[in-house]
Amino acid sequence: MRRNLTALLFVTALLSTAACGGSTTPAPSQPGQPDKVTVGVIPILDVAPIYLGEQQGFFSSRDIDLTLTPAQGGAAIVPAVVSGQYQFGFSNVISLLLAQSTGLPLKVVSNGNNSTGVDEDFAALMVKADSPITSPADLAGKTVAANTLKNIVETSVRASVRKAGGDAAAVRFTELPFPDQPAALEAGRVDAVFVVEPFQQAVLAQGGRKIASSYVDAAPNLAVALYFTSQQLIAANPDLVRRFTEAMKESLAYADSHPDEARAIIGTYTQIAPEVIAKLTLPKWPAEINRESVRTLADLATEDGLLTKPADVDALLP
């Protein structure tokens, strides 16, 4: 008993040494004071609009003091938003549908980014130069690298295979981070990769071929990722959420109509080489969410068995 108590006190003491700052309950706005807002983002080109919007003052003009925190992925962002460490976060649609299906109190507040809707997209299903694979239909029984298993890459690649008339269930996936995929493809450790920019350029530079634009195949003008918040923040400070959504809409529209400025800002928060930035295919950044594509993704995810029960898309979207 005494030992257990000691252990408990001990861990508590250790943890509390590091517990400096970071209130977890959302506070209402103070009159005359800008709201301090932390947004968890992934340092990839998809989030260029929010960096551009910050630079253009779209957030400060709405009394939002914005801090953008790059995280490794949605796995780190979702819990931080739920616990109130971040006020908003950026995550792909499937991750949000999965989080919602486990009962996490999330709500989408703004569009993130979409596929270009045409063959020339910011993400591609690619094979080696000398690969016998010419169509997604040839992928049955082959291994495709996905950055995360049971997520948007699997759903989209299966959609490409289905569209080409192949057996979508027969494709095997193996988990590999995007940065490792071009080397794995070149070494022949996987038969195909699904990469986003700038790794699409890396695969092209080593002579790789694109066989499909899977985000385009999954749904017309597919919404790939969205910005979200917690239900607690919506209840505690609906005005802040409204202002954030407005600022995001302005940022998305600005980025979409000023691709050169978007490219310039990408150079500030990533380490992508300038000559690569000039060649990147940028995603689309519509201000409004393509609800139909979110529904399609939810249906595909249910069909592929990622979601065990149909998702409540209307409850997730604003």
Next chain:
Amino acid sequence: MTAGKTGRTGKPAGRVRLGLAGLLGFAALLELAPRAGVVPERYAPPTSRIVAALVEQAGEQRFWTALADTARTWATGLAIAVVAGVALGVLIGATPLLRAATASTIEFLRPIPSVALIPLVVVLYGATRSSTLVLVVYAAFWQVLVQVLHGVADIDPVARETALSYRLGRWARVRWLVWPTALPYAMTGVRLAASVALILTITGELVIGSPGLGREIAVAQTSGAVPQMYALVLVTGLVGVAANLVTRGAERRVLAWHPSVRAEVPV
């Protein structure tokens, strides 16, 4: 002992020269391997490109901010771990009842790898410095604590009897008996903790995304900027060397009276 002060490699200048030659040879190997096509140049750039990327990064404010962040997290975590480790080590070690009561708990908690706590700290503190600090303190604390416990247990029985005969009080015994015996152990603990703390600082930044060099490595990796990524990895190595030099210097200063230091050949 064998090389001694008169041996071929005994002179400090000679040792430094040999050490540098080893480093240069290693750098040359890493330069030639990709150029000769042994490893793909795209993913394992030659040393010269890494150094060029490092020089370029050194001109950017964000690099120095990251370096300062890493140094701060490391130093803060190490300081908390050392203070807590020494204080609790002396307290537990000097109280037989407490020692018996905590021994199994310590042996249970100590082997838990700090990185296994990442999911927990992310939920508690998000991608903040606090998260990484918890990992650093947790990992470094045990190194110090266990060494101090061993040190306290190593008190010479004759010295202890003598102290009791002279009726030294509790504090006098800690100051003149426990402290000098445990200090060499504690310094070893600090040196071990310093390296472990740096490993966990970089790991936390890399995996959790708290500010620092680790996060910059992750960003460079996500950007496909291979030479920049290796340049930052190189910097973490240099930080490790610097951390080791600092702690060894401190050890030599604090233990100047101790036979182990007096006999040691200066590097």
